[in-house]
Amino acid sequence: MTDAGSAITAHDVRKNYGGPAGGAGLNGFDLQVGKGSVCGLLGPNGAGKTTAVRILSTLLDMDAGRASVAGFDVRRQGRQVRERIGLVGQYAAVDEVLTGRQNLVMFGRLNRLPAAAAARRADELLERFSLAGAARRPASGYSGGMRRRLDLAASLIVSPPVLFVDEPTTGLDPAARQEVWTAVRELVDAGTTVLLTTQYLEEADRLADRVCVLAAGRVVAEGTPDELKSALGGDRIDLVLSGPEDTEAARAVAARIASGEPDVDRTAHRIGIPVAGRVRALIRLATELNEAGIEPEDLALRRPTLDEVFLHLTGGTPATGTAAGRADPADAVAAAAPQEASG
Amino acid sequence: MDTVPADASRPPVPAPPPAPSRIGRALADAWTITLRDLNHWALRPGAVVVGWLFPVMTVLMFGGLFGGAITTPGPGGYFEFLMPGMFALAMLFGLETTMMAVTTDAAKGVTDRFRSLPMSSSAVVLGRCAADMLNSVVGLVVLAGTGLLLGWSWHGGRGSALTALGLLLLLRFALLWVGIFIGLAASGPEAVTAVQILVWPVGFLSAVFVDPATMPAWLGAAAAWNPLSATAAAVRDLFGNPGFAGETWAAQHAELLAVAWPVLLTAVFLPLSVRRFRRLRS
Numbered sequence: 001m002t003d004a005g006s007a008i009t010a011h012d013v014r015k016n017y018g019g020p021a022g023g024a025g026l027n028g029f030d031l032q033v034g035k036g037s038v039c040g041l042l043g044p045n046g047a048g049k050t051t052a053v054r055i056l057s058t059l060l061d062m063d064a065g066r067a068s069v070a071g072f073d074v075r076r077q078g079r080q081v082r083e084r085i086g087l088v089g090q091y092a093a094v095d096e097v098l099t100g101r102q103n104l105v106m107f108g109r110l111n112r113l114p115a116a117a118a119a120r121r122a123d124e125l126l127e128r129f130s131l132a133g134a135a136r137r138p139a140s141g142y143s144g145g146m147r148r149r150l151d152l153a154a155s156l157i158v159s160p161p162v163l164f165v166d167e168p169t170t171g172l173d174p175a176a177r178q179e180v181w182t183a184v185r186e187l188v189d190a191g192t193t194v195l196l197t198t199q200y201l202e203e204a205d206r207l208a209d210r211v212c213v214l215a216a217g218r219v220v221a222e223g224t225p226d227e228l229k230s231a232l233g234g235d236r237i238d239l240v241l242s243g244p245e246d247t248e249a250a251r252a253v254a255a256r257i258a259s260g261e262p263d264v265d266r267t268a269h270r271i272g273i274p275v276a277g278r279v280r281a282l283i284r285l286a287t288e289l290n291e292a293g294i295e296p297e298d299l300a301l302r303r304p305t306l307d308e309v310f311l312h313l314t315g316g317t318p319a320t321g322t323a324a325g326r327a328d329p330a331d332a333v334a335a336a337a338p339q340e341a342s343g
Numbered sequence: 344m345d346t347v348p349a350d351a352s353r354p355p356v357p358a359p360p361p362a363p364s365r366i367g368r369a370l371a372d373a374w375t376i377t378l379r380d381l382n383h384w385a386l387r388p389g390a391v392v393v394g395w396l397f398p399v400m401t402v403l404m405f406g407g408l409f410g411g412a413i414t415t416p417g418p419g420g421y422f423e424f425l426m427p428g429m430f431a432l433a434m435l436f437g438l439e440t441t442m443m444a445v446t447t448d449a450a451k452g453v454t455d456r457f458r459s460l461p462m463s464s465s466a467v468v469l470g471r472c473a474a475d476m477l478n479s480v481v482g483l484v485v486l487a488g489t490g491l492l493l494g495w496s497w498h499g500g501r502g503s504a505l506t507a508l509g510l511l512l513l514l515r516f517a518l519l520w521v522g523i524f525i526g527l528a529a530s531g532p533e534a535v536t537a538v539q540i541l542v543w544p545v546g547f548l549s550a551v552f553v554d555p556a557t558m559p560a561w562l563g564a565a566a567a568w569n570p571l572s573a574t575a576a577a578v579r580d581l582f583g584n585p586g587f588a589g590e591t592w593a594a595q596h597a598e599l600l601a602v603a604w605p606v607l608l609t610a611v612f613l614p615l616s617v618r619r620f621r622r623l624r625s
């Protein structure tokens with residue numbers, strides 16, 4: 001993809017917040033998002049998602065690097081960029097005292113719509129985001145989902161060609177999450193370029209054409225969800241043991257059959273084994289376990305979940321505790337190399 | 344049901360209306376921001392009314408409690424002396440209003456939303472300025488009305504009364520920038536509480552309530568040089584209310600200082616606020 005066909009580009013963007021923590025926000029961040037596509041920026045807390053969004057939306061200066069949005073340089077042409085973006089920040093940024101309608105009219109006026117047009121546009125958006133009934137109530141009384149939708153509406157007043165959405169559903173209940181997804185999907189269908197950050201694979205999988213996995217301030221893998229899955233080496237066998245005593249022996253068996261490093265979860269006595277030949281590997285494993293006198297509690301063949309892809313690439317330790325902490329970022333980059341090359 | 348209207352989400356950006364001049368745009372945006380504050384007043388009248396009544400309460404408290412014990416220069420009783428000082432103090436109280444608005448906007452992400460819009464960057468501050476000045480004018484009217492009921496009055500001409508009003512608003516204008524600066528620099532609402540508390544020693548360590556000459560020497564000197572004292576003394580003079588014939592240079596040049604202090608404060612805190620606003624980017 002060339003820069004010309006991209007709605008969003010970033011080259012080696014760096015940002016260090018300094019301070020006592022010396023927090024690196026971005027550390028050589030590269031990104032290209034094609035016009036009209038949806039890019040999911042996936043990463044755990046602290047990966048740098050918000051930093052990336054704030055830099056691209058001109059709220060924050062970068063220390064080094066280059067970035068452009070809608071063809072305009074983020075650093076030097078901030079005003080032109082701001083005229084072409086909508087930003088939905090990580091926390092709903094609406095005036096809580098004002099009513100939903102007053103919020104939209106105000107943002108419409110600040111987007112240079114004449115008074116009558118701003119009012120008309122506000123009513124249109126309230127209708128579209130199912131907020132018409134609450135239009136004249138103060139936003140402080142809105143539920144989390146309603147506030148999010150108001151926030152989204154406020155970002156769409158002038159139908160920006162590029163929209164940034166930072167963790168739109170974090171902290172929302174499933175129903176509200178569904179509402180926000182519907183709203184975002186409509187935009188996507190209408191052709192807006194969207195950069196969406198999220199901690200949820202499910203969200204990226206549903207909304208994004210391409211997923212960029214962000215870890216420690218840089219993109220460690222990029223591709224469609226399917227490509228990312230194959231980067232992990234295809235299918236997996238889940239081996240669950242009845243107790244801890246056989247874990248070592250089983251791991252040794254698994255290592256002979258695996259196409260990659262097996263993930264050992266010692267507390268759950270579970271071993272995740274990436275394999276190349278599906279059923280053949282399963283039979284071989286069953287046979288060898290039998291020969292070694294190991295009686296598995298459960299043995300199952302399955303495709304890797306996106307969570308595994310994610311953990312594998314970011315080297316994070318899962319909150320739920322399935323795979324052991326692994327690969328440092330260098331490993332992850334190596335795993336992602338085929339995808340990166342295409343970016 | 345959720346069909347997208349043809350124009351609803353499709354780029355390109357609609358042609359902007361005929362672009363007025365830069366200044367025209369800044370003023371239009373600033374007015375939008377001011378209007379937002381006026382809407383706040385209408386939707387949450389409690390907060391703004393309390394802001395107006397607090398100085399009234401302070402007048403009643405100090406007038407009632409200390410009025411009998413404090414001998415005031417000249418005729419007319421304590422209120423004649425107290426009111427001009429209270430006007431100045433009310434301007435200082437306004438600092439909290441400004442700070443609170445600035446920190447709340449920053450904390451709620453509203454400031455970032457404004458910064459992500461193609462609006463004039465000075466409009467946020469200009470709008471804040473207009474709304475807060477308007478707030479203070481209403482506050483002064485309420486306070487003056489109370490004063491009139493309690494027996495205070497102005498004895499000069501209309502011109503000097505307007506000059507006095509101008510000096511008070513000048514002080515408020517200067518404190519606005521102090522408020523914006525602290526509000527932007529503050530990390531959270533604790534800072535607002537700190538300022539709410541600090542307002543009192545600053546208020547007491549002045550010629551608002553008593554003659555600095557009655558204080559221990561070093562406190563008296565600090566009180567005499569307090570910007571509030573300068574404005575209070577100048578306003579007393581302009582309203583024809585009784586004041587102290589202070590010995591210090593500061594007391595004798597109250598009018599000059601009532602202009603110089605706010606100008607100095609503005610000269611320091613306006614650029615600092617602008618710098619702080621820019622620093623939000625780093």
Ligand SMILES: Nc1ncnc2c1ncn2[C@@H]1O[C@H](COP(=O)(O)OP(=O)(O)O)[C@@H](O)[C@H]1O
Nearest residue numbers: 017023024025044045046047048049050051052
């Ligand atoms: N204002 C800030 N000052 C100092 N460090 C920060 C600041 N904002 C973010 N960071 C640090 O930068 C890193 C990336 O943060 P962020 O972009 O907010 O991540 P994410 O949005 O993916 O959770 C984190 O380590 C965070 O602690």
Ligand SMILES: [Mg+2]
Nearest residue numbers: 049050090167
């Ligand atoms: Mg974030």
